Amino acid sequence: MKAMRRWKFPRVVASVMLASGCLGGCSVFGGDDHERANVKQAVKRIDAVLDDTFKAIRPRIKWREGPAHISAHRNSFTNTANGEVGVDRKRYVRTKVSKAKLAELIKAVYKHWSAAGYEIGEMNPRGPSFSATASDGCVVHFSVGGYGNISVSASVDVSSDAVSGDIWGEEGDKFPKAPNGGPDYAPDVRDPYWSK
Template sequence: MFCGPLLGCAQDITSANGGEGTRMDMQEAAEREDKILDAVLEELRPSLSWAHGPTSTGACDVSRMRAVMTVVSAERRGNFLGVVERFWRKSEYRIKSVNKDVEFPAIYARTSDGFGVSLSFGGGGQAFFEADSPCVEKSGVAESTTPPNGPAYEGVYPLPRPNIRSAFWSAGAP
């Protein structure tokens, strides 16, 4: 643990660039979150269109979001959630909770190195993936370099509701 008067206590997470005793900073944590989010989105077949949601930072944490722009029908949500949950379990993430609400289902998990990851459905049936870091060293955070799989919507906030149809994900039959 690392403790400081302004940051509080932070977990000792080794950065990808450092060695023993080197702590991860916010930029490295954001890059780790991009990898976590990229991996789950690559697992979903057929592929989905998604856009970057906001990156947010706290006193010692950072989070990244991806908004799914493909319409995922109510009939396909169970399949969608199942693929994600199985992938996270296979990746040895600990499933913390599952919200089985019909309209706003969600899955919350934690990676072995302390990152939180979630899939949740919001208004209009829009799916959101989010990854949150544990407390890490304060640093600047650049925007993600992963290109979105669909329109970028740069400078657009809030993002529009899902507006891309898929023969599979948008289908009205399970």
């Protein structure tokens, strides 16, 4: 009886490791590797989602675009790359949005994502922020940070052996320098409608 108990634990551990390895390598894009979107296609996808989101905001607001970035996914047991990466980009709103108009901006983005068929996640009242997921797995996120900083980001997972880092040729816009020497994400454009 004791011998059987000793063998159950390793079998369970092996089963969990096998399942985790399979789950860690799966992509939101179905099909074989050659059918899955590559990094360049992923950048086009997230840029299209961001373009559509900002076009839905009326009157238009100004923004700066951050670099497209790759985050290599790693196997949680072996800490090795699993052949899948996340591709993301963030846009920072340059238009100063008053507290009185913030709810209207949130409503415009929320309404657009709902109409596009995205599954809306829960609203986080702190900030505030919320996210949504498209049918192909593309995730979009709206967030309000300190000093009135507003950003919209999009990300999608694809099969690739690329390493983490900014994508060459997709550096985005040049940002002014903040007092600490880093990029300044603060809104710097007044608008007769949004800034009132």
